Structures are given as structure tokens and as C-alpha cells.
Amino acid sequence: xxxxxxxxxxxxxxxxxxxxxxxxxxxxxxxxxxxxxxxxxxxxxxxxxxxxxxxxxxxxxxxxxxxxxxxxxxxxxxxxxxxxxxxxxxxxxxxxxxxxxxxxxxxxxxxxxxxxxxxxxxxxxxxxxxxxxxxxxxxxxxxxxxxxxxxxxxxxxxxxxxxxxxxxxxxxxxxxxxxxxxxxxxxxxxxxxxxxxxxxxxxxxxxxxxxxxxxxxxxxxxxxxxxxxxxxxxxxxxxxxxxxxxxxxxxxxxxxxxxxxxxxxxxxxxxxxxxxxxxxxxxxxxxxxxxxxxxxxxxxxxxxxxxxxxxxxxxxxxxxxxxxxxxxxxxxxxxxxxxxxxxxxxxxxxxxxxxxxxxxxxxxxxxxxxxxxxxxxxxxxxxxxxxxxxxxxxxxxxxxxxxxxxxxxxxxxxxxxxxxxxxxxxxxxxxxxxxxxxxxxxxxxxxxxxxxxxxxxxxxxxxxxxxxxxxxxxxxxxxxxxxxxxxxxxxxxxxxxxxx
Numbered sequence: 001x002x003x004x005x006x007x008x009x010x011x012x013x014x015x016x017x018x019x020x021x022x023x024x025x026x027x028x029x030x031x032x033x034x035x036x037x038x039x040x041x042x043x044x045x046x047x048x049x050x051x052x053x054x055x056x057x058x059x060x061x062x063x064x065x066x067x068x069x070x071x072x073x074x075x076x077x078x079x080x081x082x083x084x085x086x087x088x089x090x091x092x093x094x095x096x097x098x099x100x101x102x103x104x105x106x107x108x109x110x111x112x113x114x115x116x117x118x119x120x121x122x123x124x125x126x127x128x129x130x131x132x133x134x135x136x137x138x139x140x141x142x143x144x145x146x147x148x149x150x151x152x153x154x155x156x157x158x159x160x161x162x163x164x165x166x167x168x169x170x171x172x173x174x175x176x177x178x179x180x181x182x183x184x185x186x187x188x189x190x191x192x193x194x195x196x197x198x199x200x201x202x203x204x205x206x207x208x209x210x211x212x213x214x215x216x217x218x219x220x221x222x223x224x225x226x227x228x229x230x231x232x233x234x235x236x237x238x239x240x241x242x243x244x245x246x247x248x249x250x251x252x253x254x255x256x257x258x259x260x261x262x263x264x265x266x267x268x269x270x271x272x273x274x275x276x277x278x279x280x281x282x283x284x285x286x287x288x289x290x291x292x293x294x295x296x297x298x299x300x301x302x303x304x305x306x307x308x309x310x311x312x313x314x315x316x317x318x319x320x321x322x323x324x325x326x327x328x329x330x331x332x333x334x335x336x337x338x339x340x341x342x343x344x345x346x347x348x349x350x351x352x353x354x355x356x357x358x359x360x361x362x363x364x365x366x367x368x369x370x371x372x373x374x375x376x377x378x379x380x381x382x383x384x385x386x387x388x389x390x391x392x393x394x395x396x397x398x399x400x401x402x403x404x405x406x407x408x409x410x411x412x413x414x415x416x417x418x419x420x421x422x423x424x425x426x427x428x429x430x431x432x433x434x435x436x437x438x439x440x441x442x443x444x445x446x447x448x449x450x451x452x453x454x455x456x457x458x459x460x461x462x463x464x465x466x467x468x469x470x471x472x473x474x475x476x477x478x479x480x481x482x483x484x485x486x487x488x489x490x491x492x493x494x495x496x497x498x499x500x
Contacts, residue, residue, distance in 0.1 A: 008034045008201075011221050011236040013208050013250060014243035015039035016049040017184050018428050020191035021438040022240055022445060024098065027198050028464060029457045035200045036234060037192070038223055040207035040329075045188030047327055048244040049435060051308045053394030055271075055286075055315065058180035059436035060088035062142070063116035063288040066300055068132050076128075076135040085141045086472050087440035090465055093482060094439045095187075096489035097464040103194050107490045110187040112307045115285040116179025117157065119171070119379075125290060126172040133174050140476035145176045160282040161303070164381040178483070179286060180492065181307050184435045206232075211239065211253045211425075219254075219425055238449060241427035245326035245397040249338055251427040256420045260342040263350065263400040264429070265411065266326050266335060267361070269393035271317035272376055276387040280305075280314050289379070299360065303379045316376050318393060320364040328395045343400075349409025350400045357411070399429045415441055423449035439465065 010026060012019040015037055023035055041047070048054060061067040061081035069077045095111070098104045120129045126149055133147040148154060149172035155162045157175055165171075196202050203223070209231075210222040218235040225232060241247045248264045274280060288302040304315045326334035339347055351358075367375075369385070376383045399412040415434050419426035426445050443461075447454060461468050472479040487493050 006232065006234045007218075008036045008234060008236050009238070010035040011219070011234060011239045012037045013221070013239065013241045014047075014246070015041075015044035015188070015192060015202070015204070016047060016242055016244055017045065017188045017191075017435045017438050018442065019240060019242040020044070020049075020188045020195070021094075022242070022442040023195050023200060024103075024191050025094070025439075025442055025446065025464075027195060027200065029460055030453070031198070035195070036203065036236070037195075037200060038203045038206040038208055038221070038234075040205065040226065042204050043189075044192040044202075044204075045185040047246075047329065048394045048396070049184045049188045050394065051183050051185035051306075052271075052391055053328065054184060054435065055302065055304055055318070056181050056183060056306050056308075057116075057286055057302075057304065057436070058088060058091075058111070058182045059434075060085045060116075060179070061136075062145070062176040062179050063118045063174070063286055063302075064300065065118050065120075065129075065132065065288060065290050068136070070128055070131070074131065076131050078135050078139065081136065082139065082141060082473050084437065086467075087437040089141075089467060089472055089479070089482060089486075090443070091436060091439040092486040092490065093465045093467060096486040098191075098194070099489050104190045109310070110183045110190060111490050111492065112181050113177070113492045114179055114181040114305050114307075115157075115175055115177050117173050117175045117285050117287045119158070119161070119173045119287050119289055121169055121171045123170050126170040129172050129174065139473060140479055141473055142176070144178060145174055147174050148172065158283065158285065158287060160279070160380055161287065163282075166381075173287075175285070178487070178492070181286065181305060182436065183308060208243075208250060211241075211250060213254075217424070237424065239425045240445065241425070243327075245334075245395050246330065247427045247429055248326065248397060248399075249334065251418060251429070252338065252340060254420070254425055254427075256425065258418050258420060259427075261346050261402050262418065262429070263343045263347040263409075264326065264335075264338055264397040265350065265354075265400055266323060266395055266397050268321040268323045268325075268328075268395050269317065270319040270321055270372075271315045271391050271393050272319075272372060272388045273391045274314040274316075274388050279387050280312050283314055287379070301375065301379065315391075316379060316388075319367060319372055319375075320361055322361050322365060323395065325395055326397050328392075330395065346400055346402055346409050349407070350411060351409070353409055354411055397429070417441060417444055417448065419445070419448045423451065425449075443468070 061084045067081040099107050136142040137145045205226040207224045209224050214220050219239045221234045223232045241250045251259045284305050286304045291300045306313050306315050324332050324335040373385050402408045403410045415430040
């Protein structure tokens with residue numbers, strides 16, 4: 001085994017959409033910086049970013065009911081929905097900039113207009129959805145949202161879902177035509193192709209084994225070259241750990257104080273996929289339901305139109321499963337290996353507090369193929385088993401940490417950046433809304449880790465992302481301008497909404 005030591009400015013660990021986004025931002029802001037990427041798989045976007053490993057929803061709170069909540073007085077809190085929507089607008093702006101600058105091409109290969117809908121049944125849920133709609137539709141970010149509890153109108157919107165349905169209880173839906181289906185795998189590959197063309201060094205089949213601080217303040221990353229068996233030591237001023245579920249074990253190796261008292265719980269996912277053209281053509285939209293009572297937010301059932309390699313298909317799920325792996329291509333020892341003396345209590349408290357999640361996972365693991373079809377038939381009453389097959393989706397690691405609000409061992413359902421106090425290293429943990437808000441999250445990384453450069457970068461950032469530092473909900477005219485211009489750049493204009 002030989003050891004080679006090399007020096008660079010930036011190291012990105014993991015060739016997913018987060019590293020691709022950070023690398024693309026930094027290349028525009030500091031083109032002279034040298035960047036290296038290390039990915040243990042043979043190409044980019046093969047884990048969480050891969051098209052079949054996520055639902056491909058451009059998360060902007062147009063259909064996801066878990067982003068709004070009902071207060072004790074019956075009013076609807078939309079603060080989280082507004083936040084997520086604004087964050088997705090940042091992604092649209094940056095992608096549009098890349099397209100208009102000819103840095104990436106053919107946006108229709110990674111993003112397509114697909115209506116976003118929410119669907120509920122039962123009097124109580126219909127009342128909630130009506131209040132949800134009234135509150136959101138008064139907000140500038142959600143203009144154009146429609147509501148209907150008329151079965152005839154719903155037959156126009158969602159014929160496949162309404163066909164054969166017994167209407168023995170109220171049913172209602174909202175619909176927003178400006179929703180999107182995003183192929184994050186295709187986007188990731190486009191971004192890395194762009195970076196490779198701009199002298200970013202891509203190292204595939206290179207597994208990061210260790211990260212430690214050197215005496216001169218740099219970070220040394222120990223990398224195993226899978227093909228030739230050599231170990232290489234690379235040093236950098238800044239390291240970003242964007243390895244999806246694999247980020248937590250690597251963060252722990254850094255031994256920074258901020259890495260302590262954090263654990264992770266892996267959850268795997270399954271989807272049912274339909275490729276029967278006759279069935280696929282009867283549905284156009286991403287239709288999100290409401291999580292069942294006691295089920296975690298990640299369990300919201302949804303029926304999605306997907307475009308992968310320009311082929312249209314339908315996807316239904318998710319069905320949760322359990323694997324001790326932190327990555328789909330990970331090890332069965334990942335979970336055990338992540339338990340350390342400093343996070344043992346955190347993990348034990350989480351185990352005691354999250355009995356409902358444990359029960360849910362056990363129930364999901366026991367589902368037979370027919371039971372999954374029964375859940376699908378709650379959406380598509382006439383669904384036939386022969387038209388649907390199971391696809392194993394990506395592996396997600398839910399962050400567990402001690403918080404003031406939740407106490408020890410609190411399960412986190414968002415995306416979280418953990419960085420050293422001096423900004424020299426950062427890691428991304430967590431899951432949804434993840435990829436949809438990649439630009440917002442990477443701007444957060446830059447603000448934490450490169451504060452000394454943000455002022456000089458501000459003009460360029462605003463060129464790429466016009467709403468940077470501005471609240472769109474408080475500037476509706478700017479929102480309309482940006483939404484129209486990004487729709488045009490990304491080929492999402494109204495004329496694109498008509499499908500045969």
C-alpha cells in the first residue's frame with residue numbers, strides 16, 4: 001500500500017446533488033479555487049440523487065400537507081410552507097442562470113411541469129383542506145391554486161383516481177398547475193459534467209476512509225482508490241461532506257465538537273411503479289394524501305407522474321422498510337458503527353420516545369404485496385396487481401439530536417448543516433425536502449463557512465439568484481417576475497402544461 005499526499009483548496013465528498021450544487025456555486029464565485037470530488041461509486045448521482053431513489057417532486061409546498069398545520073383555534077399555520085416554497089424558488093433561479101449562461105443545456109431533460117395536488121377524504125379532512133386552501137391561496141406564492149369538492153370536477157383533474165370510486169364520504173382536492181417533476185439524477189450528472197469541463201477533478205471509485213485535522217489547520221482526507229488499492233492523502237482548506245446517509249460516520253471522524261451528541265436512524269423506502277402505458281396516460285400530476293394518524297411525516301402517500309429518460313411512468317408510495325445500512329450501497333454495520341460514547345444516551349432516548357415510529361416500521365415491514373396493493377387501491381380503486389412492480393428506493397438517515405424544544409434524542413425530519421466553528425468543514429445531514437432546496441442549503445453552507453467572502457460575492461450571487469436576501473412573500477411583484485422568467489428559461493411556461 002502506497003501513500004500519496006496532495007494539496008487543494010476544496011474537497012467535496014460525495015457526487016450527489018448537494019456537492020454538485022456547492023461546486024457549481026463556488027466555480028462561479030471563485031473560479032480560481034481548485035476543487036476535488038471523491039465518490040466511492042463509479043459515477044455521479046447514484047445514491048439519494050438517483051432518479052429512482054427519490055420521488056422527484058420539486059418540493060414547494062404546493063401539495064405536501066405536512067408543511068401546514070392546524071392550530072388550536074382552527075386557523076392554518078403556513079409558515080413552513082412559505083419557507084419551503086421560497087427555498088425552491090432559489091433553486092429555480094440558479095438552474096435558470098446555468099441554462100441561460102449555457103453552462104447546462106436541455107432543462108427539459110431534468111425538469112418538467114406537472115400539476116401538484118392534495119387529496120383528502122372524510123368531512124374533517126375536507127374542512128381542513130378547505131381552510132388550508134383559503135389560507136394559502138391568499139398568499140402571493142400560492143396564486144393559481146384551485147380547490148374543488150365536486151366529484152365531477154375531480155373526475156376531470158384525476159380520472160384514474162376517481163374511476164370506480166365509491167363516494168360514501170366527502171372528498172376534495174387542491175390543484176396547482178405550476179408544480180414540477182425533477183429528475184435529480186439527470187440534474188446531478190449535468191452539473192458534474194459542467195464542473196469537469198471547468199477543471200474540477202472528479203475521482204470516482206474513491207472511498208473516503210478518514211478525515212483528520214493537520215497541525216497547520218488543514219484537513220487531511222484519507223482516500224482508498226478502489227481500482228488500484230492505493231491509499232491517497234489529500235489536504236484542503238475546506239471540506240464538504242455531502243455523502244447522503246454516509247455523511248454522519250464521516251462527520252464523526254472529524255471529532256469537531258459540533259459532531260457530538262448526534263445520531264442517525266436509517267429508513268429505507270419502496271415504491272410501486274406502473275409502466276403500463278394505458279394506465280400511465282390516464283393520470284397527470286403529483287397527488288399527495290395525508291399521513292395516517294400516528295404515522296411519521298415521511299410516510300405521506302402520494303401518486304406521482306414521473307419522467308425518467310423522457311419516459312412517463314407512475315410511482316406510488318412510499319412504503320417504509322428498515323435496513324441498518326446508511327446508504328443503499330452501504331454496510332450492515334453502519335448503524336452499530338455510528339453509535340459512540342457521546343451519542344449513546346441520545347440514541348437510547350430516541351428509542352424510548354419514538355415507539356410510534358418503531359411500530360409503524362414493523363407494520364410496514366410486515367406488508368405483503370397484496371397489502372401494498374390495497375393501500376394503492378385507496379388511491380386507484382381499479383388498480384391491477386399485474387400493472388405494478390416494486391422498486392427499492394433510496395436509503396435515508398433521519399437525524400437524532402438533543403434539542404431545547406424536544407429534549408434528548410429528538411428525531412429531526414428536515415435537512416441540517418453541521419459545520420465547525422471556524423467554517424473549515426461542513427456536513428449535510430437529513431432528508432426531505434433535501435434536493436429541492438439544495439441551492440438554499442448550499443448558500444447556508446457558504447454563509448457559515450466563507451463569511452469573509454460573502455460581501456465580495458454578493459453582486460454575483462444576486463446575478464445568479466435575484467431574490468437572494470429578499471423575502472419573496474413580501475415582494476409579490478418580484479416573485480411574479482422571477483417565477484415567469486424561470487418558467488421560460490426552464491421550459492415550464494403555460495404552453496408546456498398541455499399533454500396529449
